[in-house]
Amino acid sequence: MEVTETASPLPAKEPDWVTRVKADPALLAEIAHAVGGDPFHVVSPERFTVHLAAFAEAMGTAGVDGTVYFGKKANKAACWPRACAEANAGVDVASTPELVHALANGVRGADLVVTGPAKTDDLLWLATRHRALIAVDALDELERVIAIAESTHSVRVLLRVLPAANPHSRFGLTDDELTVAIDRCAAHRAHLTMEGFSFHLTGYAVAPRAWQASDLIDRCLSARTKGLAATSISIGGGFALDYVDANSWQEFLREYRDSWFHTRKTFGGFYPYHSDPAGAAMLSAILASPVPSEHADLAAKFAETGTRLLIEPGRALLDGCGFSVFPVLGHKHRGDYGFVTVSGLSLSLSEQWFDSEYLPDPTLWPQRQAGDPTSACVGGSSCLETDMLSWRKIRFDRVPRAGDLLIYPNTAGYQMDSNESEFHQLALPPKIIVTTTPDRIRWRWDSTISGRGR
Structure with a gap:
């Protein structure tokens, strides 16, 4: 069988x-x-707990006091907030259902941070009742928080800053707005505790995070x-x-061509599927960064000013914590490559809906004896031409057939359920949920599914 030109392989790192x-x-x-x-997702809270510990260890090794909050929007499973509760970690929520779900899985209100843009009154009230920390994004939101504070006498807030590296972001307070907000917090400090500042940057660069953090420490000292x-x-x-190894990623970028994709489809950009540093190592790099001050590095500035560090990782805590399985329904040829149709939709592989493509290679299960190699794109079972899990022509060592399972690796972070x-x-x-012991593997439904227990 003739095999069309296929992309450089991108085998995923697998735990x-x-x-x-x-x-x-x-x-x-x-x-x-x-x-x-039907399709299904397999997840491992055991590995998630390992990542929680790694981020906490990075802070401790640097001599920095702080809290890790899991960015709940990255995955809706109940096992993650339960793991946070058991590890005494926090959870970052941005809606009333997310807050309620975290509480229902054992996370204490004081271990929640409420983020996002303008929040509903119900969310602010519920967050206040449970002593959650609220990241205030705008002056009018601050006034609503102050009104709640005057009636409850107990509100904890951060002021979200518009970062210098993302000056056109719709989130955060400008310098002039911060001046007003700080004065308002000071005037109402009998009912409101202003615990500091927050920011969020797009991209994955270390230096801008260190510089912005250093600036906010200075703002804390002034406040x-x-x-x-x-x-x-x-x-x-x-x-x-870090999804794939450096050599595979560099070869993919070096050899990249539109002909690797069905209809020569082009994309707005790709996630950096190889990153170094990544995860907790990236936090260590941020804390070790030199910053404009008399302190040796950012970690020393945190420690020597008595400032605590809060972080809200989502995808990084879910690294290697899950994969998605799509049963193969059929395969057809079109010229020198084919199409695999799977049960389910590309809506369960969310990268496809952001003018991008999820690139780590899917694999067929079970592993059978290799047959005629083939290349194929992967489509969902809907009536939409755009319902494609992989526009890329992927090389398989045999023809996929009905009854096989197609496994997309490392999808727990944002991929498997956000869309x-x-x-x-x-x-x-x-x-x-899969749990492993030296002598066996066990599985059970996540509690979010059809009311089934843990």
Whole structure:
């Protein structure tokens, strides 16, 4: 069989638990049978807990006091906030349902930070009732918080700053607005505790985060002179994730061509699927950065000014914590490459809906004896031409066939559920929790699925 020109391969880095699950001769088939042939997501809270500990260790090693808040929007499964509760970590929420879900899974209100743009009155009231920390994004929002504070006598806030590196962002307070906000917080400090400042940067560069953090520490010191607590700053999330090795990623970028994709489709850009540093190592790099001050580095500035560090990683905490499984429905040829149609929708692989493509290579399960190699794109089971899980022509060592499972790796961070919908009245793919011991692998439904217990 003729094989068309295919992209340079991008095999994903896989943790041991994934390797064990894929090597089991029956486990994935049993889960596929249990969910009725629909797509499903497999997740591992055990690995998530490892990442929580790594971020906390990076702070501790640098001599910095702080808190890790999981950015809940990155994945809706109940197992993550439960893991945060058990590890005494926090959760970052941006809606009333997210806040309620975190509380229901054991996260204490004082361990929540409420972020996002203008928040509803219900969200602000509920956050206040549970002593959550509220990141205030605008002056009118601050006035609503002050009104709640005067009736409850207990509100904790951060002031979100418009970062110098993202001057056109719609989020955060300008310098002039910050001056007003600080004065308002000082005037109402009997009912409101201004605990510091926050920011969030796009991109994954280390230096801009260090510089912005240093500036906010200076702002904390200034705010303290006005009688405000100003004990903490949040540098948000944006900790990179390292999906593939450096050589594979560099070869892909060097050899890239439009002919690798169905209809020669082009994209606005790709996530940096190889990053160094990534995850907790990126936090260590930020803290080790020199900053404009008399302090040796940013970590020393935090420690020596008595300022706490708050972070809100989402994707980075979910690195290697899950993969998505799509049963193969059929395969057809079109010229020198083919199309695999899978059960489910590309809405369950969210990168496709941001003018981009999810690039780590999917793999077929079970592993069978290699046959005729082929290349194919992957489409969902809807009636839309654009319902493509992979526009890229992927090389397979055999022809995919009905009954195979196509596994997309490392999808827990933002990929598996941020854009899912019940288009065609298809049920949302369930999340299956896998736990491993030296002698066995066990699985169960995540509690968000159909009311099933943990």
